[in-house]
Amino acid sequence: MAPTPLDTMDPQDPMTTPTALIVDDEPDIRELLDITLSRMGIDTLTAPDVATAKRLLQGSSPQLCLTDMNLPDGDGIELVSWIQTHSPCTPVAVITAYGSMDTAIQALKAGAFDFVSKPVELNRLRELVNSALKLSTAPETQESSPDDPGLLLGNSAEIKRLRNQVRKLARSQAPVFISGESGSGKELVARMIHLQGPRSEGPFIAVNCGAIPSELMESEFFGHKKGSFTGAVDNKDGLFRSANGGTLFLDEVADLPLAMQVKLLRAIQEKAVRPVGDTKEIPVDIRVLSATHKNLPELVAEGSFRQDLFYRINVIELMVPPLRQRKDDVELLANHILQRVAKEYECDPAELTPDAIGRLQSYDFPGNVRELENILERAYTLCDNDVIAGGDLQLGNGHQGHSISIDYGNDSDAPMELPDGDMDLEGYLESIEKQAINRALEATRWNKTAAAKRLGISFRALRYKLKKLGME
Template identity: 80%
Template sequence: MTTHTALIVDDEPDIRDLLEITLTRMGIETLTAPDITSALKLLENDSPQLCLTDMNLPDGNGIELVQWIQKHKPATPVAVITAYGSMDTAIESLKAGAFDFVSKPVELSRLRELVNSALKLTKTEPDADDVSDEPGLLLGNSSQIKKLRNQTRKLARSQAPVFINGESGSGKELVARMIHLQGPRCDGPFIAVNCGAIPSELMESEFFGHKKGSFTGAVDNKDGLFRSANGGTLFLDEVADLPLAMQVKLLRAIQEKAVRPVGDTKELPVDIRLLSATHQNLAELVQEGTFRQDLFYRINVIELAVPPLRDRKDDIELLANHILERIAREYECDAATLTQDAIDRLKEHDFPGNVRELENILERAFTLCDADQISASDLHLGSGAGADGSENSIRTAISEACPTLVPDGDIDLEGYLESIERQAIEKALEATRWNKTAAAKKLGISFRALRYRLKKLGME
């Protein structure tokens, strides 16, 4: 059985004794030091699997020790012990490279959780030149994607809140999921939520849960997103869409590491890694007063930028082939390949919608191409209304072509178009007595395109 070793650095004998007893009971051997000088002497001869250091030490600052270990012993996670309420100090330590922090007076249950998470990180020493992607989520060989993979691998070793910035469709959730899967919380839940998709009146209940009977419609107890992510990662996508009232409550939950369900009188502790993202400029929103500066400070401990697809065009062919293989598997069709002129045309495109737009273009082309080959003409790029994926331009095109088809007022465009498509397919199938080959010919599409649409619409 492997024996773990931890270094405890604190000038208060009582704190050192408490930490030493707690870790010993967990089966961890301990080394202790009252100051930075003594700690560095021990570190020159040993490589402990964990370091716990007080922030205020007789001969310096705990952050100095964090920085030294980051440089000379990067495989050793460091947790900083801060004074109660010193959130600014805790954030400073996380920015310096600390794994996590714990506040005085030290809660032993919280300390044990921290230690167990840290020990999961000590399998191998990270290599600065390693750009592997073990989960296989971030595809590409460009320098930008290699740098991003390297950054996410390093950030996975920390518990610091990460703010992921990038355009819509660039893969922010994939980056968040990769951080989760490569970190010590990989066995816990990964809960992703689009903040802009939750009605403001339901936000508190969705995030923090509620007790049965706390409001009309609360027929059962509900955990909420924070408690559902306990022991894992909570990813808040489009965090800029949170209303100011909810921002205040979110800030308190982050600071206190506890939530109060609607209708409850007590707070419940939660242990989560918080990741957030938006395509908007949060710094500008702070200046405009629509996003709280204190919340921005808490979630933006480390910022990670996701490059747009137009900045890594060398990856387009690899991404496109991967997407086509996935589409073929999902719809149980033969795979399609891209001709060279199609590849060249994709590389010329600017992709304002990034990878999500590439997926939509290929999914459409997959159903239109002949002989399992997608040519440049099948891509329909830069021509016709709706090439940019805009709902308004699509609706305008339909209105001009078939003015009687589009009803007045607001509509769910996607659902409306699917209903028209479903009706047309049903009529073709009925007219051909459910002969799919004949129905496809009647509809003027390939047999594969019909199979694709039947599966997509759930009509099989």
């Protein structure tokens, strides 16, 4: 059994014993929760209404609050909002009536950490409590370095605002919908939410929904039993169970077909999956993050994306700004990318001239950070003396592509014969390049410096080609 945060606490130190506040007007429910948490080694405070709960919170700082939604003098959402203002470090979870998903979503939007439905399942409750305690017992690295960039580099106001939002969302278990243009860094944002939250030690599973064939989607997401269909030679867990205890990131969620959207909605709401060929559901403990560059509200209006799924995954929306809105970050990002590329190529890093930096900062980057990476990687292979000049970037000439010509020497004396029928020109040319590079490497006994000279290109350009053609 995996250790909980309680396993690492010193039982001799009373300061390490966590405390939970239970707010419910039903004495039987308070007693059940009190007994369950006490058996987990957690001290409890109990309150029958909102007023008592506020009074107790003003005199103590519990590591967790569990509150019912319907209280004699108010509701759980009111208490959630009050705690967000007066005790923001206390995670609060709400107890909702069975099937009250709309109410649960309202509570998550108000800042609740998570929710549990009546009748309360004790296993689900324990998972929730342990996740909440991880937030309270983790080292306060976020407080000591509030602007640690992590994976989200930049000093602009936009990226600082994004990092601040990510830190706040990391403390919640609410589903987050990450919107933004292609190449803007939506997966990096999802990873930071995962790494800064209580699930950081669990798996982070990212899946491109548009890359899975529709006939395999159910098996890929939910798994299957051996023999459930032709080709199912072994049991398979699927993406949901692979992400158990961690985060499942659904990239390009708008590409899911309608039939799969229905099944995905049920799995998210019930926190359980049914593998293909199985007769029972298997509980899963995951946080779902999703993203797309498409306009989901428009797709909902068109009927190509289910409204109920949209509301379920879009509890909180987080917008990632395009690179053109944070031009001040371009130089920092460019230098970081060049350092990484140099490490991958095992070469010295290149420097950008002032002219190159100016051209990058004045460019709009329709492809965002991903386009910046591609531009710099190409420029890195073309520059002289480890210096990237403005002309090496190939900006402002109507295209971003750039080819590296290879002199095939004596190996290309034979006339070129084209294959019969239709052909894949790009693939055909790649195959020719692979043959030429292989021959040059074989002729030089795999001395890459000599092979590059034989091919009439730089060593760096050869490394670029080997990487792009998958020949490393």
